[in-house]
Amino acid sequence: MRLIATGLLVFMAVTFVVTRSLQSLHPAWGFVRAFSEAAMVGGLADWFAVTALFRHPLALPIPHTAIIPRNKDRIGDQLATFLRDYFLIPSVVARRMARIDVAAAAGRWLANPQGSGGRLARGTSRLAVEILQELDQERLGGMVRAMLVSRVRETELSPMIGRALSAAVAEDRHLPVLDSLIGWGRDALRSNEDLIRAMVHDRAGSILRWTGLDETLANKLIDGIDKLIGDIAENREHPLRLKAEEGLARLAYDLQHAPEMRDKVERLKIELLENSAMQNWINGLWEQARAAMLRMARDPQALLSGKFGEALQQLGHTLERDPKLGRTINRFVRRAVVGAAADYGDTIVRLVSETVRGWDTRTITERLENAVGKDLQFIRVNGTLVGGLVGVLIHAVDVLL
Template sequence: MKTAATGLLVLMAAIFAAARAYEYQYPWLSFVKAFAEAAMVGGLADWFAVTALFRHPLGLPIPHTAIIPRNKDRIGETLANFIKENFLIPSVVARRMQNIDVAGATGRFLQTPAGEGTRIRAGASRLIADIFESLDDERLGGIVKGAVSARLRKTEVSPLLGHALASAINEDRHVPMLEAAIRWTARALEANEPLIREMVHKKANWALKLAGLDAKLADAIIDGLRKLTVEMSTDPAHPVRVKVEEALAQLANDLQTRPETRERVEAIKEQLLDNKSVSLWIDTIWQKAREAVIKAARNPDAAFAGKLGEILKSMGATLESDPRIRAAINQFARRAVVGMSASYGGSMVKLVSETVRGWDAGTVTARLEAAVGRDLQYIRINGTLVGGLVGLALHAVDSL
């Protein structure tokens, strides 16, 4: 474009020279000469204006030239303030986010069959995998485990356990657990029968041993316990079973309402969290979760297949069809983005202004000229042609 604009200017100069040379023979060439002369003036004026934006014309330190290099710091601050005022103000971000359906887009993405939207899915999956692999595993794992541990310490688990136990009792979901406990007791009794007999033998006095009653007493105890487990497993209304259920109901109530019970549970929770075995367990969970995320991200088609794929598609359908869930997720996303803009908007603006300030004048000039230089050369071309037309019009008026 520079060549075209400069070539047009040279062409006008050649036309001017030719018209001036033959004007005395052909008077009508005065109009051509006027057009070419004014076109040269217009082209040179616009060349000076365009050049003055980026550098000194012909290297001469003419005042008010090389505007962009001299004002790059002010340009950076103006650009940063423009971004802040038009994009990073919380009210502006919130207004723009109102038109973005994050939940709906997520739902449609999760429901996309294999083969459709493959590039988007592959790109997103690759990004997720790269992020998880590039982050410091030990440091990130420590952050995750610390966050999980801190959340568990802040959460009072006693009311949650009490509510869960009460719900299970009300819906009879405790029955399979109770029956499993009875069966386990029966198996433990069978496995430890020699131990029970030995204990009875040791506790019996010499008279019982002399009469051989210790063995009969052990038989009676074992038979009684065995009969008790059989009756409890077959009779839902057995008195002992009813007592156990009453004790469970009382425990559920104590977990929710009794301060002493809640304090004991919290103390047990703290002891468990301080235990190294629990820390290793949390670490194992984190490692497996991280490996699962990376594996699924590296092979998104496999992740979206089978049971997991069905679950994800079901989640996607729910996100698209349930207005309450969509509204809640969109509200969460909107608040998160608005919160980020409020918290980090100033830092982003500072980053832009300091980045531009750190550029040297040549870098700023080259980048801006590459971005808008083509249109600026059109200005030179238009200036040449418009100048010529104005000169032609003025010459015509003067002649008339």
């Protein structure tokens, strides 16, 4: 369009030069000359106006030119203010959201994710992959790790562990763990019989070793411990078993109410968080989560064809058939969006303003010019043609008078 507009202006200039020498041959050439002369003036004027929006015409620092680059910061502030005053007002957002049936749209897609040729699924997949790949992984991973560590630091674990342990003891959910520990103790005893015999032999007197009683003593000791463990495993009312359960209940109480125990758990938590092995483990969690998200994003069909996909389809059918649930979800979404507009509207406005301020003048000039470029060149074409018509009209009035 720029070439067309410039070519039209050059054509008018050439026509003007040619028709000057032909005007005396016939009065009609006067109208052509008047058209080309006025068209040339109109085209030049509009070229100057269009160019002055984005840069200095002919690189000359003419006042009131390069309007957009000079007012870049003010444009950003005005755009941000426009967003704040007309779009991010909670009442406006609430009205807009009231017209949108999010639950029905989500239900239709979940019930038939392959609809429309699966374009939505593929588009969402490509977008998710691009976002995950383009984001600064080191920075994003650091943010995730910092958020996770911060949340764990702020959470007092001792009461949570105490309540969980207390509930487990009350509902006998600790018994399988206790039985496993008892079984582990019996296995450990049997696998270390030779070690026990060696210890008894080394600590026995020379008389016991000479008479072979050390071996008898070791066997008696091993058999006695094995029988004790067996009795604990078989008898739920064994005194040692009851003592262990009493100790678990006491531990659950101390975790919730004893300041010393709570301080001890907090110190242990901090030591674990600051341990390099734990930090490496947390780093690995983020990398594993990111890799899993990338796998799912790259192959959405596999995800939707499994059990998870069946659950999503069932959820979609439920959303389509249950208007009460749909109203509840729409109300929740509407409140969430309105709340986000109220809580983060100023942040969004500030982000827009600071982003525009951060652009260099060349960037904003190219983006705006590319966005409205064709229309700007049409202005030049229209200015050339309208100028020519006005020139013909003026010439006709001059001839008639």
